[in-house]
Amino acid sequence: MKLTRKQDFRWWRTIRFFSQEWNTLHAGLALLSFATLVSTATASGMRADNALLDLPIEELMKVEVTSASRRAQKLTDVPSAIFVITQDDIKRSGVTNIPDALRMAPGVQVERVGTDRWSVSIRGFNGRFANKLQVLMDGRSVYNPIMSGTMWDQQDTMIEDIDRIEVIRGPAATVWGINSVNGVINIITKKAAETQGTLLTAGGGNFEHGFVGARYGSKINEETPFRIYAKGFTRDSTTSLAGSSNNDEWHSARGGFRIDHARGIDQFTLQGDFFSNFIGDTIDPSKLSLPSLSPSGIRGSNEGGNIRFRWDRTLSERSSIMLQTYFDKLKHKAGSAIDFDTESFDIDFQHRLPLFNRHDVTWGANYRMYHTHVTETDLIRMNPPSRTNNVFSGFIRDEITLIPERLSLTLGTRLDRNDFTGLEIQPNARLMWTPNAENSVWAAVSRAVRTPSRAEEDAFLKALQLTSIPGLSALPFPIQAAFTGQSGFKSEKLLAYELGYRRLLTPRASIDIAAFINDYSQLRDFSLGGITLGTGLPRHLVATVTTNNGASALTYGVEVAMDWKPTEKWRLQGSYSFIQLDVNSSNPLTRDFDASTAGAGKSNPNHQVSFRSNYDFSDKLQLNMWLRYTSSIPFYHIPDYVTMDSKLIYKPYRNTELFVVGQNLFSQFHQESVGDFVPSIPVQIPRGVYGGVQWRF
Numbered sequence: 072m073k074l075t076r077k078q079d080f081r082w083w084r085t086i087r088f089f090s091q092e093w094n095t096l097h098a099g100l101a102l103l104s105f106a107t108l109v110s111t112a113t114a115s116g117m118r119a120d121n122a123l124l125d126l127p128i129e130e131l132m133k134v135e136v137t138s139a140s141r142r143a144q145k146l147t148d149v150p151s152a153i154f155v156i157t158q159d160d161i162k163r164s165g166v167t168n169i170p171d172a173l174r175m176a177p178g179v180q181v182e183r184v185g186t187d188r189w190s191v192s193i194r195g196f197n198g199r200f201a202n203k204l205q206v207l208m209d210g211r212s213v214y215n216p217i218m219s220g221t222m223w224d225q226q227d228t229m230i231e232d233i234d235r236i237e238v239i240r241g242p243a244a245t246v247w248g249i250n251s252v253n254g255v256i257n258i259i260t261k262k263a264a265e266t267q268g269t270l271l272t273a274g275g276g277n278f279e280h281g282f283v284g285a286r287y288g289s290k291i292n293e294e295t296p297f298r299i300y301a302k303g304f305t306r307d308s309t310t311s312l313a314g315s316s317n318n319d320e321w322h323s324a325r326g327g328f329r330i331d332h333a334r335g336i337d338q339f340t341l342q343g344d345f346f347s348n349f350i351g352d353t354i355d356p357s358k359l360s361l362p363s364l365s366p367s368g369i370r371g372s373n374e375g376g377n378i379r380f381r382w383d384r385t386l387s388e389r390s391s392i393m394l395q396t397y398f399d400k401l402k403h404k405a406g407s408a409i410d411f412d413t414e415s416f417d418i419d420f421q422h423r424l425p426l427f428n429r430h431d432v433t434w435g436a437n438y439r440m441y442h443t444h445v446t447e448t449d450l451i452r453m454n455p456p457s458r459t460n461n462v463f464s465g466f467i468r469d470e471i472t473l474i475p476e477r478l479s480l481t482l483g484t485r486l487d488r489n490d491f492t493g494l495e496i497q498p499n500a501r502l503m504w505t506p507n508a509e510n511s512v513w514a515a516v517s518r519a520v521r522t523p524s525r526a527e528e529d530a531f532l533k534a535l536q537l538t539s540i541p542g543l544s545a546l547p548f549p550i551q552a553a554f555t556g557q558s559g560f561k562s563e564k565l566l567a568y569e570l571g572y573r574r575l576l577t578p579r580a581s582i583d584i585a586a587f588i589n590d591y592s593q594l595r596d597f598s599l600g601g602i603t604l605g606t607g608l609p610r611h612l613v614a615t616v617t618t619n620n621g622a623s624a625l626t627y628g629v630e631v632a633m634d635w636k637p638t639e640k641w642r643l644q645g646s647y648s649f650i651q652l653d654v655n656s657s658n659p660l661t662r663d664f665d666a667s668t669a670g671a672g673k674s675n676p677n678h679q680v681s682f683r684s685n686y687d688f689s690d691k692l693q694l695n696m697w698l699r700y701t702s703s704i705p706f707y708h709i710p711d712y713v714t715m716d717s718k719l720i721y722k723p724y725r726n727t728e729l730f731v732v733g734q735n736l737f738s739q740f741h742q743e744s745v746g747d748f749v750p751s752i753p754v755q756i757p758r759g760v761y762g763g764v765q766w767r768f
Contacts, residue, residue: 128581128634132573138207138237138257140468140481141246142391142423142433150481150501150513152178152240152571152585154632158233158261163685163695165718165732167230167279167304169258170223174699175683176238177630177646178254178585180675182744183756186306187224187321187350190744193240193254194589195626195652195675198747203252203521203563205243209260209342210419211379211397214250216441216460217411218748219524224348225373225401226258227325229286229300231270231765234261240630241587242567244497244519245483248437248464252519252565253589260342263288263296263331274763278734280305282763294333301326309754311353312742317754318368322349338383345376352405358750359450371405386424389431393421410446415439429472437464443525452531460525463488468499479503491523492562508575515569520562527595527618530556550602550612561620566590580635587628594622596656622656640687648679674747676711678702693720701743712741726767734759 135143139151146155154176166172170189174181180197182190192201202219205212206226213226239255247255267288275281282304290296303324309317327344353368379397386392396418404410421435439462445453468483484498501515532554571585600615628650635643652675680700687693695718703711718732735741740755 128575128577128579128636131634132575132581136237137259138239138255139243139246140433140470141393141421147511147573148503148505150479150503150515150571151243152569152587152630154178154238154240154583156236156238158231158235160683161230161233161236163693163718163720164683164697165695165716165730165734167282168223169226169233169236172236173238173256175644175646175681176236176240177632177648177679177681178240178628178650179238179648180679183754184744184746185317185352185751185754186309186319187348188319188352188751189223190747191221191223191256192675193238193256194587194628195650196253197675199744200748202250202524203254203565205247205251205255207247207255207257209379210257210381210395211377211399212247212415212417212439213399215524216413216415217443217445217525219250219521219526222373222403224321224323224350225346225375227323227346228258228260228327228344229284229302231272231284232260232266232286232298232300234259234265240585241515241569242497242499242517242519242565244517245466245468245485245499248466248485249462249487249489249495249497249520249522249562252521252563260329263298263329266298267296268768270765270767272763272765274730274761276732276759276761278307278757278759279761280307291330295330297328297330299326299328307757308351309756310740311752311754316368317351317353317752318370319351319353319754321351323347336385338385340379340381342380343376343378345374347374348372350405352749353752354408355746355750355752358746369406369408371403371409373401373403375399375401389423389425391423393419393435395419407448408450410448412444414442426469431470431472432467433469434467435465437466438462439464445525450533452533453525453529454531455529458525458529460490462490477505487520487522489522491528491560492520495520495522495562510575511573513569513571515567517565517567517569519565519567521565522562523560526556527560528556528558530554550614552614552616554616557617560595560618561593563594563620564592566592579637581633583632585630587626589624589626591624591626593620594624594654594656595620596622622654624652624654626650626652642685644681644683644685646679646681650675650677674704674706676702676704691722694718695720707745709742709745712743713737714741728765728767729762730765731762732760734761 132147133145134155136146136149136153136155137143139149139153146153156172156175160175161172164172164175170181170191173179173191178193180192182197184190184199188199190197190199190201192204196203200218200220205214206221208226213221215222237257237259241254243251243255266286270286273283284302286298286300288296288298306321308320311317323346325344325346329340329342332339349372351368351370377397377399381395384392399415401413417439419437421433423433426432440459442459444457445451464485464487466483466485468481471480473480481501484496487495487497489495497518497520499517501513503511503513505511568588569585573583575581596619598617598619600617602612602614604612628648630648632646637643682698684696697716700713701711703709715736716734717736718730721729723729735756735758739758742753743756745753
């Protein structure tokens with residue numbers, strides 16, 4: 072249902088009233104709740120659902136993952152840098168969105184740009200439209216075909232329905248195709264059989280003004296479980312560095328369903344979601360000059376949905392067939408600046424079979440179609456306005472056992488044919504050595520490509536201000552940029568070298584280390600063309616800006632993750648990430664337009680540290696704490712920061728859970744990012760406290 076502006080305002084005013092009342096009572100209730108919790112912590116009750124905390128570390132390392140090879144593998148057997156964020160991790164962290172949950176994974180850069188916007192990348196090249204990261208929801212690609220990257224405000228689900236998030240750091244193009252350059256994030260939801268019964272949750276606070284969610288799971292028959300869900304929330308605006316509102320409060324509604332059916336050796340899944348968001352932003356007038364833009368910001372909306380069907384047939388322990396298809400539709404409008412529609416259709420086939428005892432072969436084919444329509448606005452024009460692009464793919468992957476249970480070699484390649492650059496070849500070789508049950512070493516060499524987006528080929532962007540071009544300051548008038556795409560833009564290329572080591576130190580402690588060197592070529596850069604006198608007042612000059620592939624980069628780094636259970640009731644998890652980016656681009660236009668590509672040498676923090684502590688005082692009371700450090704970004708004058716999140720959970724009854732969450736507790740505000748290609752006003756991320764209740768029956 073699409074609300075009118077008047078209805079949207081009334082809805083917001085009602086929620087705002089209740090949130091203000093909550094803020095008045097909030098501190099007193101939190102203190103009273105804490106006192107009650109401590110006094111009853113030792114009371115007897117039903118054992119909390121802490122299956123993962125109950126497991127020793129050696130069992131956690133054997134958890135099965137599927138994203139590295141698109142088949143189930145033990146985590147210790149994967150010759151890739153992979154990290155799993157479990158449902159228990161998500162629940163204990165207190166996060167209310169997927170991007171913030173990704174901060175738990177080493178090597179992942181997450182920077183909040185506004186209430187509804189994030190920059191998320193792996194191993195550098197971060198930006199709002201970070202274009203070297205493939206994000207999947209249950210194997211469904213959510214890569215944006217117009218601007219590249221992921222629009223995170225559209226990627227959500229019932230947070231309690233997420234089974235795990237598998238994060239692959241490093242190229243995964245042989246498995247997942249083009250644009251899987253620096254990594255893959257696969258958000259995997261629970262099967263319908265695991266979400267039976269009713270779940271209700273509600274709460275609110277000062278930044279998380281209000282949220283509500285409901286899920287119901289049952290069975291059509293014994294072989295056909297299903298679930299339906301609905302959720303909604305409203306979140307406050309961020310503030311600018313000067314303290315004014317950024318006008319980016321976020322109201323969202325979402326719903327969906329999943330049906331699973333088992334018949335002999337066959338498994339079928341039908342799943343769908345729909346959503347509607349009301350969002351906003353304030354643009355920096357010093358970087359974007361459009362008369363139609365209001366100084367108080369712009370409001371917009373996006374809405375869409377998807378439906379996915381999957382068929383799995385298990386022929387034997389080492390042989391299976393998979394067929395998946397999905398359709399995705401989106402409409403996005405942001406005032407008079409951006410207005411576009413996208414549709415995508417995908418069909419994917421995969422066959423796994425044993426060959427000559429020592430070979431485990433997987434092969435498959437994929438077809439993906441993108442249809443996009445961009446309406447001309449004050450900011451952007453596409454020529455042509457509508458376009459359909461196709462990608463055809465085929466891949467083969469062979470896992471060769473050289474020494475049983477000790478040494479294996481994986482060879483594979485993928486052929487992708489796209490409408491922009493034609494045929495792309497993405498090979499991969501991985502070696503896995505397991506000398507004993509406690510140690511494993513792996514190494515990999517991979518090639519991956521990032522293909523052009525529609526904007527790089529068809530777009531004409533107006534009125535972008537040029538602020539740092541040497542030699543132009545002496546011109547008599549201010550200068551604006553008219554960005555023009557070009558058909559000759561080529562794919563960006565990566566040749567990656569990786570080395571990893573995992574060790575089970577004791578049954579209660581483990582360490583995982585990964586190091587990498589990434590060699591990039593043909594990176595996106597910009598060229599300055601002719602300068603002409605613009606029309607209209609005030610008088611100004613217009614410079615033509617086009618893309619080229621003139622930049623290159625060398626990045627290297629190391630990522631460490633540790634897991635330790637000092638006692639049965641206490642788990643500690645820590646990680647450290649270091650990255651150094653050396654970018655070869657002397658063009659100052661890069662700094663104005665493109666933090667996520669050739670300008671990335673100075674737009675990412677070099678160091679990140681994460682430390683989590685999960686402690687169960689009793690079956691009824693949990694205290695979870697999460698400390699993070701991110702180093703400074705001197706180029707954008709963003710200081711380093713240390714922050715902590717904490718979540719206190721109390722379960723007074725078998726089916727009831729009360730919780731209080733504090734976020735960004737060490738300071739009232741901190742800055743994480745700046746606007747890049749879309750020059751939003753830089754914002755401060757506020758401290759937040761919220762509480763809520765959850766019922767299961």
